[in-house]
Amino acid sequence: EDGVATEAGPTPEEVEAAKENWLNGLKNLQEPLPEAKIVLPIKGRKNMLVTAALPYVNNVPHLGNIIGCVLSADIFARYCRLCDYNTLFVSGTDEYGTATETKALEEGLTPRQICDKYFDIHNSVYRWFNIGFDYFGRTSTDEQTLIAQQMFLKLRENGFISSQSVDQLLCQNCDRFLADRFVEGTCPHAGCAYESARGDQCDKCGKLINATELLQPRCKLCGHQPTIKPSEQLFIELGQLEPSIRTWISTVEKDWSPSARAVARSWLREPLRARAVTRDLKWGVPVPIEKYSNKVFYVWFDAPIGYMSITQSATKQYEKWWKPDKDCEVTLCQFMAKDNVPFHAVMFPATLLGVNEGHVLVKHLYATEYLNYEESKFSKSRGVGVFGTDAQETGIPSDVWRFYLASIRPETSDSSFSWTELGTRNNSELLNNLGNFCHRSLSFCANTFKGRVPDLTLTHADYELIALVNREIVAYVQHMEKGRLRDALRHVLSISRLGNHHMQAEQPWVLLKGSDEDKERGGAAIALCCQLVALVCAALAPFAPDAARRLRAQLGLPASALRINPANPSLIQYLPPGHVIGKPEPLFAKIEQDLLDKLRAKYAGTQSERANKENGSAQGGSNSVADL
Ligand code: MET
Incomplete structure (x- = not known):
């Protein structure tokens, strides 16, 4: 055809x-739009707020990540400008949580140093790909702390926050609760028994895991066996917000991409249950309540708030976009890969509905399926595929990459590079x-x-x-x-x-x-x-x-x-x-x-295989990062 x-x-x-x-x-x-350094919504014009999912800061993005969020959003934002829509396009790195803490331990740096290092990498990869953000920010900022804490306190005031004691794994040797990725053990799922399952998911059978259910759990840092200890966490009462979420989704989902709609629907097949919004970690936004002051927010509670705090860093007036005046309509368009949909279709809107201050909710939720690499899967952890930094080294211009990635964009099913x-x-x-x-x-x-x-x-x-x-x-x-x-x-x-x-x-x-x-x-x-x-x-x-x-x-x-x-x-x-x-x-x-x-x-x-090959030909010259 x-x-x-x-x-x-x-x-x-x-x-x-x-x-x-x-x-x-x-x-x-x-009428052409006025030239403005800082873009704010304009009465009587179509105001488009375009976001790309905030990539985790702790690694180098591969082509699948790039077409999944920043590149797709950029193509769309550029289209919007072509049509004279008044457009603000923001994104940034998602910096908090266990992924960063683990990487910091792995590289012997502090979480802050890891964020600074990888923020620069992301930034330069996206610059090379000509991603025309109005602003590319980060989540580990004062703006983020302020807005996330305000939102949380408002939710609590409105009666949507509860507390519960949760069994958690504590490593006495490290004096640390072992959230998600800090623990490894044998997969508890029947027939799998993979020995290196992570605390949140098994890489072999793909099923979700509750860290306390791991068999023979061990601390990823010191190898000691953790003990179970209860810890009090705060929850968002999704059940109470469920009716308003369902009503809202039924009015907007027609404007979502098919995969976004499918994921949202499958989430809503079951009643919504309360979800923990706090963690026993250090690297995150502190919970602004005395009794919980040694805890931080769960990264998926604060990450979407990052869109607002980054808008704040960009404009100093984020509310103009996120809580627009009545006579000033803002259309929120969010781009992401499929695995991010539940958080954007349900969790984040639930937060905004619970806060109840007239925030803009997503109108167009555009999700992609996955991009495979030749015959196999792109993998950040195993380093399979072409990464943003590799693309630059091929000598093939960024436009050709953009064109090709757009032409195989996994819009309705997975596709292959x-x-x-x-x-x-x-x-x-x-x-x-x-x-x-x-x-x-x-x-x-x-x-x-x-x-x-x-x-x-x-x-x-x-x-x-x-x-x-x-x-x-x-x-x-x-x-x-x-x-x-x-x-x-x-x-x-x-x-x-x-x-x-x-x-x-x-x-x-x-x-x-x-x-x-x-x-x-x-x-x-x-x-x-x-x-x-x-x-x-x-x-x-x-x-x-x-x-x-x-x-x-x-x-x-x-x-x-x-x-x-x-x-x-x-x-x-x-x-x-x-x-x-x-x-x-x-x-x-x-x-x-x-x-x-x-x-x-x-x-x-x-x-790492590639690095070994190169070292081999350079007569064993070591010190490749991949060898460490
Ligand atoms: N950091 C997430 C990811 O890379 C996306 C967060 S969007 C608020 O999957």
Whole structure:
């Protein structure tokens, strides 16, 4: 399937609409947004608050993590800006909890040092991928402490917090309660008996575990057997909030992606039970009650509050976005991988509903399934797959990665990364289809007309072509609005495919050598192709911002010229009459099979196997982090 939404020819109505939009579309665009350093909601405009799940700080993100949250959210946020929606896009690292404490012990650093070190890694990986956050923050801030404590106290005041004594594992040797990942033992599930099951989940059978049920439990730090000791924890009474959660979900879930809806529904199959929101740990937001002052909040209680505290760090007025004025509507769009859905669909909304201060609740919850690596699974703990830092070292531009990842985005089922496919998509779609169309059109304009876009009087046949193009851009907008980024991308390629067909059918290189009338037609064909290039440039920008920026410079247009009217998506006169373009250059390069083979071999196996291989060839030069 080549993604062209065009089976039947255009109807007379479509041709008429194409004409109307061509003539008047530019006037119908919205007033551009005011340039602002700090973006706040604006009355009377569509205000989009876009978030990417906050990646755990304690490791390097792999391609699956990147397409699952920050890249998807970025593509969407860039699309929103293209439509003149007033957009704030935030994310940041999720820094508290056992994952960080364990990593700190492993690396012999303090949790703070671990966060600082890995925050920089995340930050630089996302910069390289051109993720255009308005702000990329972190959760271990004063803003976070303040807002999380306020929210908690409000919940308590409203009667949704209770306390209960819970049996926990205590390592007397380390003088520490062993939450989740600090303990290992034999899996208690029948038929599994895996000996290195973690305190929260068994990696072999995949089932959830209650740490106190582990057989032969041992402290991960010192190996001693812990004892069971009760500890008093605070709980959020989800049961009491259940009716309001159910009512709310039933009104919004239609705007969620199918997998988000499925996960939320399966959670709600059972009655909701109280869940602990505190832990006996040190690295976290302290519980602001005397009696519990040696405890911190459970990381999943405070992590989603991170969206607010990061907005606060960004704007100093987070309430403008999160508790907007009555006459100022804010649409919250949240991107994440499937395993994060319960927290965003149920837990966090429950907190906000319990606080009852008119917070914005998620409107569009866009979850992805999982991305596999070649034949196996990406794994952070085992180091399988391509990581953000690896992608930079391949020499393949970030736009190509973005384009390829978007084109295999696991929207409806799991999908797989493959080096071969990366090459094919680059060579056949980006280079041969889209890149060549743009380069050919602009080169004709530059070489034959000294860059001045020829005059264009459109014929009926031209309007028919535009009507077909408009079908594609309408489909693009429809998919984007529903968070189906991969589907939207197919329609960008369809536009350049239609452009290529047009070029092929008109053969301007023949016409330009013919009679005066032929010459005029040849010029018009090129002018129309250049206008299509501008549309392709706009629609491509969310996916490949770097290439789009270069293409825009080649078109000689300012950023503000390339916009889409989501209420009436269509080709408009992006290039004014008499416009002179810039200098055309190829946008993409071929990726040779040879390089793909090398990369496939280089990234086979796990990170530590790779490190060993490298050490081997460097005559055993040790000190690789992976060996320690
Ligand atoms: N840190 C979580 C993860 O990486 C997401 C938290 S979103 C508030 O899965």
